[in-house]
Amino acid sequence: MSEHTRFRTRGGSNPRRGRRLGTRRDFMSSLFAGYIPMLIALALIAFPLLWMLSSSFKPSPEIVTSTPSLLPDRATLQNYDDVATALPLGRLLANSTVTTVVGTAVKVFLAITTAYAVVFIDVPFRNAIFMFILAALMFPSEAAMIPNYITIASLGGRNTLWGIILPGLGTAFGTFLLRQQFLTLPRSLLEAAELDGAGHWRKLWQIVVPVCVPTIATVGLITLVGEWNGFLWPLIIADTPAHMTLPVGLNLLKSAESSTGLYGTLMAGATLIIVPVLIVFAALQRYIVAGLTQGAVKE
Template structure:
């Protein structure tokens, strides 16, 4: 009885592209170098702010500044806690961000679904208004919004901060672009099984759109948390201010050079929550922004 031995012929592999000095130089100049420069421009000011928050005022305002503090101190953070009702400001910002951002995200999800999957004569008309809202500068609506909210008794209230910004044209637009990539046959099959619009939205559309929803959610959270102009206009009492506005309660840097470290500590406290949220959602960002860009 004869036996066969397995072939030992090596499986051909793809040729590796030879890296020449010219190709390495091109990759460096067109790829790595711009990326490193962009990273330095973005990250260096944040690192300088973080480092300065641990410096004494004499180390910040000096002819020979250094990146790292010579004698690190937490005094600046103590000054922030003593000068500001930091707990109240943080609670206000958290409430505005969670409530305002949550409602904006919900409206973006449902409005985009109505525009894409509910075939009515008004769908294109509504989307035209969404596009018009993207081109409309928000600053132009400050005075009408202020008159409206003040008339309704919304000055120095959290709902007065939240209400004017509940609509999200950008979120609706981005969600609509994602929904257009979903095969309508999926929803037609669900409709044959007796599913209504609400069930189709939350059982089919939302699960396949998680990356885009996370992207819209992150952008909304950052926008709400960093919002400055409108909360500054509609509030003038510390008990209703948000963190970015409350930072103004610190002594102006123009009148005293000794508050730079305190201002840096306050700015660090404001930006840390956003960094944490971004770190938690960053894996969805690229997928959400590019989803639907390639047609299979």
């Protein structure tokens, strides 16, 4: 038997068939390892949000029914009107905006300056200091609730916005992420600036910060979402509607278990909390990808 004949009798002799089998294998691998898990994750995440948004425009009979539907048959804004009537909505939104903007700005500023000091300033025990910062990531914030409450209450911070903001101004995660990013910067940049007479403050804001904008934006966005959605500490430290944030203010509505007619109102209130953050997150999510990638890779 010739070499050509032996080759034709083998199973893989048909190159077109081999290509078809390879293409089919690649397709099935992509389908089961990629697309199907992504679709399942998308459904688990998106469906509750879509149901909440749709139910906020439904009258009560369309929510509590044996034949539910995703889209409302008779869309109404009555649920949002009920929220505005039951709550001092303007005050709650203003309180949430102030605590979120101020808390985020201060946290990001402290994260930038702390990370710069840990990386570029030769201070004694800076590695030990950074270890203590990392240790803060290991403890849940609830563990500090009682000491924080006693401290803030003794300073007269109950039912004040600064009492809500002050205890959470440190951000171990932001400091860690920015430190990892700062370590990737070439030392020659800062050495050249130092030869030109630049001090630490100028090197930080004119060289380091402009280069690390994606990572800083990532820290700012994650901090903003956490500040806006903060619930437990504002609930403990503020017990008057004039000083509550929006998530806490929804507690002024009656519990859903006490009246099924309030489902639509609760959905409208939850929508008012979630949708602004989703809009900001969708607009800036590309910075998260770029920032986390830059902070994780050291060249």
